[in-house]
Amino acid sequence: MSILEVKNLRVAFRQDGQSVEAVKGVSFSVDRGETVALVGESGSGKSVTALSTVSLLGPSAEVQGSITYDGQEMIGAPERRLRKVRGNDISFIFQEPMTSLNPLHTLEKQLAESLALHQGLSGDKARGRILELLERVGIRDAESRLGAYPHQLSGGQRQRVMIAMALANKPDILIADEPTTALDVTIQAQILELLAELKETEDMGLLFITHDLGIVQRIADKVCVMKDGEIVEAGPVKEIFANPQHAYTKKLLSARAVGAPDPVTTDAPVMAQTENLRVWFPILKGFFRRTVGHVKAVNDATISVRAGETLGIVGESGSGKTTLALALMRLIGSEGGMRFDGQDIRQWNTKELRNLRKDMQIVFQDPFGSLSPRMTCEQIIAEGLGVHGHDAGRSERELVAEVMEEVGLDPAAMDRYPHEFSGGQRQRIAIARAMILRPKLVVLDEPTSALDMTVQVQIVDLLRDLQRKYGLAYLFISHDLHVVRAMSHKIIVMKAGDVVEAGEAQEVFAAPKTDYTRKLLAAAPDL
Numbered sequence: 001m002s003i004l005e006v007k008n009l010r011v012a013f014r015q016d017g018q019s020v021e022a023v024k025g026v027s028f029s030v031d032r033g034e035t036v037a038l039v040g041e042s043g044s045g046k047s048v049t050a051l052s053t054v055s056l057l058g059p060s061a062e063v064q065g066s067i068t069y070d071g072q073e074m075i076g077a078p079e080r081r082l083r084k085v086r087g088n089d090i091s092f093i094f095q096e097p098m099t100s101l102n103p104l105h106t107l108e109k110q111l112a113e114s115l116a117l118h119q120g121l122s123g124d125k126a127r128g129r130i131l132e133l134l135e136r137v138g139i140r141d142a143e144s145r146l147g148a149y150p151h152q153l154s155g156g157q158r159q160r161v162m163i164a165m166a167l168a169n170k171p172d173i174l175i176a177d178e179p180t181t182a183l184d185v186t187i188q189a190q191i192l193e194l195l196a197e198l199k200e201t202e203d204m205g206l207l208f209i210t211h212d213l214g215i216v217q218r219i220a221d222k223v224c225v226m227k228d229g230e231i232v233e234a235g236p237v238k239e240i241f242a243n244p245q246h247a248y249t250k251k252l253l254s255a256r257a258v259g260a261p262d263p264v265t266t267d268a269p270v271m272a273q274t275e276n277l278r279v280w281f282p283i284l285k286g287f288f289r290r291t292v293g294h295v296k297a298v299n300d301a302t303i304s305v306r307a308g309e310t311l312g313i314v315g316e317s318g319s320g321k322t323t324l325a326l327a328l329m330r331l332i333g334s335e336g337g338m339r340f341d342g343q344d345i346r347q348w349n350t351k352e353l354r355n356l357r358k359d360m361q362i363v364f365q366d367p368f369g370s371l372s373p374r375m376t377c378e379q380i381i382a383e384g385l386g387v388h389g390h391d392a393g394r395s396e397r398e399l400v401a402e403v404m405e406e407v408g409l410d411p412a413a414m415d416r417y418p419h420e421f422s423g424g425q426r427q428r429i430a431i432a433r434a435m436i437l438r439p440k441l442v443v444l445d446e447p448t449s450a451l452d453m454t455v456q457v458q459i460v461d462l463l464r465d466l467q468r469k470y471g472l473a474y475l476f477i478s479h480d481l482h483v484v485r486a487m488s489h490k491i492i493v494m495k496a497g498d499v500v501e502a503g504e505a506q507e508v509f510a511a512p513k514t515d516y517t518r519k520l521l522a523a524a525p526d527l
Contacts, residue, residue: 002029003205004053004090004173009065011048011057019062022048024229026065028222030173030205035196037208037216037237039252040226041452042423046209049226050175053207054086070172088118091171095178095450097158101150107134107161108146111168118169133164138190156183156317163191167198173205174198180215181449184316184479189523192219211452213252217241225249255453257460257486260506262468264309264489271473272328272441273304275337279320279327279497297323298334299497305490307440308467310474312488312505314481314520319494321477325443328475329360341440358388361434365446367426371418377404377429378414384437403436407462424455428462435466441473448483460486481524485509493517 011023023045030036038046051057053067054074067074069085094100102110111130115121121129127146134142137160150158159179166174176195180188196219199206208220216223217237224234225248233246244250279298282291298320305311313321327334330345330353338346345356361384364370371380381403382396390399401411407428418426427447434442444463448456460483466472478484484491484505491508493501493516501508501517512518 002031003070004030004207005066005068006049006053007066009049009052009067010063011045011052012062014060014062022229023052026224026226026229026231028224028231028234030207032172032203032205033199034222035199035206035208035220037210037220037223038226039210039213039216039223041211041252041454043228044226045229046226047177050092050177050207050209053173053175054090055082056086087114087171088169089171090173090175091166091169093163093166093174093176093179095181097150097162100162101158103150106147106149107153111161111165114165114168129168130164133168134161136167136194137161137164138187138194139164154317156187159183160187160191163194170202171204173207175207175209177209178211179208180210180212184520185481185523186316186520188215188479195219213241213453225252252453255457257448257457257483259486261310261464261487261489262308264306268306268308268471269342270304270339271307271309271341272475273302273337273339274324274328275302277301277303277324277327277334277336277338279323279332279334296497298327300336301492301494301499303328303492303499303502305441305473305475307473308471309490310467310476310488312484312491313475313477313494314479314484314491315494316520317479318496320497321494322445324494325362325445325475325477329362329443330356358384358437359440360443361437361439361441362443362445363427363430363434363447366450367418367423367430370430371426373418376415376417377409377421380418380429381414381432381436384433388437399436400432403432406466407432407435408458422455423451424458427451427455427459431459431462431466435470438470439472441475443475443477445477446479447476449478449480456480456483463487481509481521493520 007027009023009026012019012021026049028036038049040046052063057063063075069090108130111133112126115126115129131142134145139145139157139160163179180191183191192215195206198204210216220237222235223237223240224231225246227248233240233249240249244253277298278300280294280296283293283295284290285292301324303311313324315321326332328338340356378397378400381400385396385399400414404411404414409425409428409432421429448459451459467474476484476487488505491503491505492499495516501512501514508517512521
């Protein structure tokens with residue numbers, strides 16, 4: 001008998017007196033020791049289906065059908081029984097760890113809370129189990145991290161802590177909702193291997209929600225393809241990948257950023273460069289806060305990027321990729337040589353840098369987190385114009401409409417708020433906010449990792465078009481090596497703050513010179 005069985009599940013949400021159906025008659029099952037993947041784009045109903053298993057949807061949800069765990073009906077079950085099942089028998093791993101981890105509690109306290117609640121562990125026994133869990137999910141030097149708070153960890157490290165919390169009570173079913181989206185490829189490979197191992201050793205059922213079909217092929221036994229709240233195709237992974245029947249499945253399988261950027265002209269000027277750039281953060285201890293050591297975030301990095309060129313920066317979480325970019329933009333302190341558009345900006349003061357800011361822009365990984373929910377699309381995009389000024393001959397609204405069309409958005413939507421847009425549209429708003437100032441350098445910090453595969457392709461094409469049109473220099477930070485290959489002219493590979501390899505993109509991919517680079521490339525499926 002299946003440990004989790006979903007039959008004819010229907011979920012509707014009441015909105016403004018109307019009922020909006022999000023899940024329409026979904027049926028599937030998960031056996032012990034089996035991995036079932038729910039695949040589809042944002043809004044297809046994957047997460048709503050998963051949350052329905054233990055009644056985690058809000059009061060506006062109307063749920064019909066049947067969901068049984070180990071033979072017990074979950075829909076309409078007493079809250080007492082649901083509390084016992086949640087986090088103990090059925091555990092969740094969510095996509096965004098910062099919304100799931102308490103910012104006021106240390107890692108040890110958060111993990112210990114779950115162990116005490118469900119297993120009655122405390123003291124040394126709890127600490128021993130916590131260290132074991134953190135080491136299993138790839139947290140290096142776990143003991144020194146026990147007193148750390150979530151904000152002191154990289155995105156990948158936070159996700160590993162979330163996975164450790166989910167595994168703490170040895171659940172029968174693990175529901176993983178996009179658990180590897182924020183992770184670099186080597187850690188992603190480790191986590192997938194760990195989940196596969198746990199599935200075997202613990203005889204655990206795994207429901208894996210993702211938009212990445214490459215991951216599905218590596219980890220799943222069965223796959224259910226969802227679109228608009230329905231399962232349009234389901235079956236064994238090998239059969240679906242070898243012979244997809246539905247047009248939507250074929251579209252998902254073919255969605256992958258391909259090609260290469262346009263060549264850079266030989267006379268293109270160097271837009272930004274560093275020489276032996278170093279970013280060390282002091283470690284302060286004691287009553288007098290004396291410096292007892294340093295966190296060496298970036299060591300002696302020498303890079304350059306020309307107009308119209310993309311420099312891809314790859315490496316594991318915590319390797320110093322984002323720190324290097326922020327230092328180049330003079331947003332954090334650093335040592336070493338630094339030039340922008342031919343000028344030495346190392347000693348520039350705040351007023352001088354203010355005039356430079358419009359030439360340096362950044363697009364972040366999470367468009368929902370970087371856009372103010374209280375501002376309209378127009379206000380968000382035009383914010384930079386208010387700071388840096390613009391041509392008096394044209395209104396802000398005209399300029400916003402022009403840049404929205406340029407990034408593929410309808411100017412008629414400029415009075416809407418971020419929550420009224422899809423993930424891909426929000427990322428286009430973030431790109432428009434940067435582009436309206438006509439910058440010379442744009443830092444793209446994981447701009448596609450939170451997006452569906454089909455939307456990733458659209459954003460890569462958009463960024464290439466903008467680079468071609470305006471001769472933009474890009475610093476492209478990503479752990480998705482497929483996207484890096486499609487975007488980059490040159491690549492630097494970072495590890496623990498050091499640049500361990502640098503060169504032309506195609507040369508690095510074809511003939512990596514270091515073991516670490518070879519390890520990164522080997523961890524990316526179908527590269």
